[in-house]
Amino acid sequence: MSIGVVGGGAAAVCLIDALARVRNTVGSLTVFEPSPHLWRGRAYQVDTDTLRVNATPDDMSVRAGDPGHFERWLETRDRLTGITDGTDPLSGARFVSRRCYGDYLEHCARTALGTLRRTGRRVTLVREPVTSARRLPRRVRLHTRARSHTFDYVVLSVGGGSPQDTYGLSGTPGFVADPYPVSAALRDIGEDEHVAVVGSGLSAVDVVLSLAARGHRGRISMLSRQGVLPGVRQKPVRLHLRHLTPDRLRRTARTHRELTVADIATAVRAEFRDAGADLDAVLEEIARAAREDPVDRLRRQLDEVDSPHLGLRILQRAVPQTGPDVWPLLREADKIRLLRAHHRTLMSLCCPMPPAGATVLLNLVQAGQLAMFCGLHGITPAGQGGFDVRADGTGLHTDRVINAVNACEGRIPAAARGLVTSLINDRAASRHTHGGLQLARATSRLTYNGRPDPRLYGLGNIAAGALFFTFGIPSLVDRSQDIVTAIHEHAATVTAAHREARPRTHPLPA
Structure with missing residues (x-):
């Protein structure tokens, strides 16, 4: 049995870990990922340690049924390095750097792939984008620029893409279209410049905290339409749901x-x-x-x-x-x-932020360095350089604009649009009205005209319209289990049908 996975980020790591823990589910595995951030995705690439995950270790394990997996990995890392970082002084909870969590993802991917190889499965990494796909009678064919690859099953885990350039500022001097990696996005910003950060979500908070950590002295303006900041995570307590399950x-x-x-x-x-x-x-x-x-x-x-x-x-x-x-x-x-x-x-x-980060934001506001503006109407390049900003009841001029709006949930990333379009044209997939593709809830199979396809699956942001909350690690782990189970059950059904279809031999009469 051959499986192709399009995308090599955190979602793919959850899936591969699940595949490695089930016998006879995969004969060969091929992962397509052209970016340099293999297994880390956009969120957990190597970047400044100012960026923190916003969940505690028990919510970040990629191992199904083992919420302590990441915590044990962290304990081993702490012993080897002699460093324990990320403990929040207000809540006592631990929020590790995203770089550290990316290290964990890399470790889990290498371990799972090693398990597959040791048990005789063939593993291939293709560092090219998948440009299109074709649904064959019993298989799926994926095309890259160089060649085509055919699989029994294909899982799309293409990620969420970059933020949308709402105000058409791409190419304008002083405009940063994507804040990640933050260390590169902020590299050329003068420490006294007035920086406008577009957005009020976790990405915008990342930018402001990183500016503060760099010792930025200039004004910082957070601009958004609604002005709703991430909530502040409270001190963790043990909690078990009984009814909302x-x-x-x-x-x-x-x-x-x-x-x-x-x-x-x-x-x-x-x-x-x-x-x-x-x-x-x-x-x-x-x-x-x-x-x-x-x-x-x-x-x-x-x-x-x-x-x-x-x-x-x-x-x-x-x-x-x-x-x-x-x-x-x-x-x-x-x-x-x-x-x-x-x-x-x-x-x-x-999706609340750690209290330590919230404290930095409040301190910046109280010092008069950070201001938050709601009702953002527009941003235009100014004639003498910089940008003019219009928001409810105010107008201001800034030297730089950093586009830190959260990537739109369910929006197909630009790099995957050709692939998705080919599947839609081939009547192997259909758009969901709320974003992403139509999926079957129980199996994460792509559907067309309400019919789930047992050969095609979606994981992560591509399922946003169908499954609502899709990007958290616990959700990715659960959906990965669903997919592995569905593939295993379908493959067993196909194998049984082939056995039944074989011609039966009868001994010759004596």
């Missing part, structure tokens, strides 16, 4: 033949009731995000890092853990309403 909500959906917002609300109320948590406080947190001043919100959430109330922690556990399984069961009208009204706020609360 995939199994329970799937059972509800089978009983009612669909899942409604009212069904989810019932499960939410039961979860909060049993945990003794204040649901009204969380609803108020969601409602006030759009109207509360971002600095006031930042200050308030920092004051609540040690809060004993479990409400936000329940939300942060349930959305990534249960969201991908539950989202496809919701009525379409409910999906649209949730996306329009609450998507940005839920993502800010469920």
Whole structure:
């Protein structure tokens, strides 16, 4: 059995680790990744150590069923290096550098590939982009510029791509189209220049923290349409969901033949009731995000890092853990309403930043160096150099603009558009109305006209419309398990059918 994986980032590492742990699932594995950041992807490439993961080690393991895998790797690394970094002084939790997590991903990939090779499986790395694909009767053919490759199964894990240039500034002197790697993006910025950072999500926070770590003295302006910063992660506590679980909500959906917002609300109320948590406080947190001043919100959430109330922690556990399984069961009208009204706020609360980084932001604001502007209307190059910015109630001139908007979820990255277009034209895949491609929930198989294809799978951001929360490591691990299980079961079915189809031989009469 041959498997081709398009993309060699964190999602591919989760998949390869799962493949290496199942016998007879793969005879040959080929991974296509043209970028120099093999296994690290865009998020975990070698960069400044100012950039931190925003989750604790127990949420970052690539090994299914083993949440302590990354923690044990870290302990070994700490003993060898004699350095333990990343402990947050406010919460006591550990948030390692993204460079360190990239090292872990590389280790896991090399280990898994070594396991496959030792057990007789052939492993190939192709450092070229896949330009197109063709669905054959029983196989899938992938084309690179140099040649074609044919597989029994193909998994698309193409990543999320770069941020969109909303204001058409590409090529303008002083404009940075992509903030990563941050060490390169900030290299030529003068320490006294006024820097505008477009965005208010985790990428924008990365840029501001990196400027501060470099000793930047000039003004920094964070510009966005809504001004919703990532939430501030609270001190971790042990938490086990009882009602907001995939199994329970799937059972509800089978009983009612669909899942409604009212069904989810019932499960939410039961979860909060049993945990003794204040649901009204969380609803108020969601409602006030759009109207509360971002600095006031930042200050308030920092004051609540040690809060004993479990409400936000329940939300942060349930959305990534249960969201991908539950989202496809919701009525379409409910999906649209949730996306329009609450998507940005839920993502800010469920992907919070470490308290130490939030403290740096607040200190910069209080020192008068950092300002946050909402209602961004436009940015244009100025006649004498620099940029003119228009936002609600204000206009300002900046020397530099760094495009740090979060990459649009579900948007097919430019490097993969030819591949995706070829699959759509071949009627092997179809676009999802909310972004990415249509997938079957239980298996992550690509679908066309509602028919799942047992030879084609999607993993990661390409499934954003179909599965909602797709980019967190726990979600990637779960989906990788689904894919490996589906491939294994289909391959076993095909093998059994071939055995049945063989002509039976009968002994000649004596």
